[in-house]
Amino acid sequence: MSDTPRLHTAGTSTTLLDRARDLRPLIEREAATAEAQGRLTTPVVDALHEAGLFGIWVPAPLGGAELSPRELLAVFEELSYADPSTGWVVMATTLENGTAGAYLGDDAVERIFKGPRMPLIAGQGTRPGTAVREDGGFRLSGQWGFASGMLHAQYAHSLGAVEGTDEVRIFITPLEDVKMLGNWDVLGLRATGSIDYSIDGAFVPESQTHIFTENEPLRGGAIYRLGVLDQALICHSGWALGVGRRLLDELICYAGARAGRPGQIADSDAFHADFARAEAKFRAAKALVLETWDDTERTLDSGRTLDVRQETMVRLALNHVTSTLAEVARFVYASGGTSALRDGLIQRLFRDVHAGTAHITSGPQVLQECGRELAGLAPDQSWMIFTLEA
Structure with missing residues (x-):
């Protein structure tokens, strides 16, 4: 270890x-x-x-x-x-x-990791395929959806349930073992190449697998003690912060370019108040994300792992900034008039937001479970991915 x-x-x-x-x-x-x-x-x-x-x-x-x-x-x-x-x-x-x-x-x-460039690994860590154990490894089969970045990858990262056991593992396979299903035709995040794929009976050496809930790294420091799921929350939180800020900044540019013209939003008291509310909501959501991860870093740096309340808060911070981002996107789109309606940056940001906010990590079940724990209604329960269990 x-x-x-x-x-x-x-x-x-x-x-x-x-x-x-x-x-x-x-x-x-x-x-x-x-x-x-x-x-x-x-x-x-x-x-x-x-x-x-x-x-x-x-x-x-x-x-x-x-x-x-x-x-x-x-x-x-x-x-x-x-x-x-x-x-x-x-x-x-x-x-x-x-x-x-x-x-x-x-x-x-x-x-x-032996090449001159860092390898790119992409795939799907939910909805597992099936793995059959055999000497030295496993035979993996299944079909996975929404493999973010797959068109840029050299290896696939796939969740699989080991047949005849309760064990769930991550399997890393070279792209030669992957059949691309070529069906990335979506509303937003179109440039991510997040296509579906399948694997049919590929042999995966045991060393190219790990338990899905692994949180004791063989190499590297304390961040890996978060496990795969909690680390994924970092990804989506940072993404929401960047896209939300860009939306508000684009609206600032849009309004400023119309200042002084009769009937434009730059001279609307209602718009001024609504923009202030949107800015405050987004900054507050960002503050919660940063506060929560500051607390997490202190815990990790002390050699400890997160307690149940901290696990709740990293999930809640992501859920909150994601829902706030969706509100900001709707406000910016509505305020952008025909400029937002036409093909352009605001329209693309709006579409990308409504693709990104549909991710499972920010779903309603997670919010409900967070509320149950925060209200003291989940005594002696711990987080198992997206739910609290005894």
Whole structure:
């Protein structure tokens, strides 16, 4: 097991955040092309690699930056501000790169992380396929949906239930074992290449698998003691922060360009009040996210794991910022008039928000369970993914 109990602090987070910020002009220029082709463009993917941004979650012993939760939030916020699809691809692939590096066996890590570039791993961690144990590993079969970033990946990350047991594992397979189903025709996040895929009886060595709920890393520090699910909450929280801020900033530009013209929203008292409310709601939701992850970092850095209330709060903070983002998007779209209706940035942001907020991590069941725990109605229960159980 890893002998590094504390969060990793390499002093590189500011540099990586600056690199992400420096890529904004390129990402913005390429966004329309990426949307049309259903995947990020080659110049953007190459630039992300060159900036080291696909390694931000990979354990330091494997050459990654192994950023802390707050540092990851900042990078995802910056990239998602530039383009929601770019932020989504980076958050999804870096999560799966990082957890593979932390939890897979030594043989697998040697194979996967030996190249000059960080590998990109993409897939689906819900709705499991079926795995049959055999000598040295498993035979994996199944079909998975919404594999974020799959068109950019070299490996698939797939959830599978081991036949005849209660065991659920993550399986990492080379893309040659994957059949792409080519059905990414959606309202928003079109440039993420999040297609469905299937695997039919591929052999997966045991070292290329790990228990889904694993929270004791073989390499790397305390962030990996969150487990896969809680780490995924970092992804979606950072994404919501970036997209929400961009929506409000675009509305500021829209209103400012119309100042002084009769009948425009810039001169509307009602708009002024509504904008103030939207700004306050979004800033408050962001403050809850940052406060919650500050508390989480202190716990991890002390060598402890999260208690039930902290597990509740990381889920609640994501759920709240996600619902707030949806409110902000509706307000900005309605305020943008015909400019929002036509093809353009506000319209694309609106569509991307309503794709991203449909993710299972921010669903109504999670909110209900959070409320039950906060109200003291779940004594002696613990979080099992999205529900509280005794």
